[in-house]
Amino acid sequence: MSRLTDELKQGLDAPICLTWELTYGCNLACIHCLSSSGRRDPRELSTVEAKRVIDELRAMQVFYVNIGGGEPTIRSDFYELVDYAVGNGVGVKFSTNGSTINSERARRLAATDYLDVQISIDGATAATNDAVRGDGSYAMARQAMDHLAAANFGPFKISVVITRHNLAELDALQALADGYGAQLRLTRLRPSGRGADTWDELHPTADQQIELYHWLLDHPNTLTGDSFFHLSALGEALPGLNLCGAGRVVCLIDPVGDVYACPFVLHPEFRAGSVRDPGGFTHVWRGSDLFRSLREPESAGACASCGSYDACQGGCMAAKFFTGLPLDGPDPECVKGHGELALVGATAAPSVPRGPDHSVPVRLSRRRVS
């Protein structure tokens, strides 16, 4: 561990960046949605409250926020908030399914500085993508990409959650990004939100994880949000910080202002407080008991005897929690196979813990990829 990594694990006075989900409302119903989004929550932060959060982020010198949801652009004040953040030196990267990016909107986005747009797709073909994100969602995302390219937005990002079914399409996804002059961003599927129901059938196989590891080493400029650090136990470390930043250098603000340790742990156990509490976000970040405990030196627990612990750090807290594994043991996708063994024991657990659920009552079709 370098001195830098050690200091980051002890937490910073302000997050390096954070994820802010502006709404649980969404016109899609992706079967792996980490926030179980669908219906808007009547307690969503108001425009004034959201601007107050941005004022705090500016004061803390948080350089940028990753805005998501739900589908954030369905908020009528979405662009007002984006402009307010950018105008206050808080850069914005927002994730969207593309449904609201028409040609006029694309031109306005292209004219805004310090703004990144990230379009989500989960496959290089409509068949692969739509099985996860719903019928028509691939065409919708591609149309948004076409509009951004036509408006000369520049290198927007194409964001893909890696699954068992799209892993074979990595080269095709890279070619798609290259064709648009876009950057490919790959992130790890977590068993969070509705992902808890679909993780078993969607998460990459052990062989696919090895394939992904080598692909990432061969494509070091791929953006990953450092989400695959558990793969570093396979050998050479992947580019990036290779540590869990939850509550230490990153966190999540949800649509109603609750602050969680990371985007993948929307559950009362990982709720640090609310931006609506006295002292606001700053107080939650600096003073919450949860975040203080996450910044304490951690125990390697059951992983202590494994020679790869320094490389993988025991993997992802969220992946363990939502599969019912102890937090001081192996990741369910441990590349040494320790997680699979642990999961056999965990299946006896009465139920997997669940967090807030805003799923719409009737889901879109859930076609399986054959």
Place this chain on the structure above:
Amino acid sequence: MRGLLTGAWELDPQVALRPEPFGALAYHYGNRRLTFLRSSDLVDLVRSLGDHASVDDALAASAIAADKWPSYERALESLAGSEVIRPR
């Protein structure tokens, strides 16, 4: 002249520095890249570049011991690559 960085340099005006226990976080609003400056001496050096006619002059005026200058020059070269500093 030693090192690769000739002439006068400065902190890129699109870069913000946030002081941290390990040095500083640098964020470039243009290319949106985040860079870690891993020592407070390096942070002071980067901030002072604009006041000097060359990297050598800035190093000579700094508190950094002469035998460490080559490693700081390499750090500055890396920061030039990520556009944290720019020629002026």
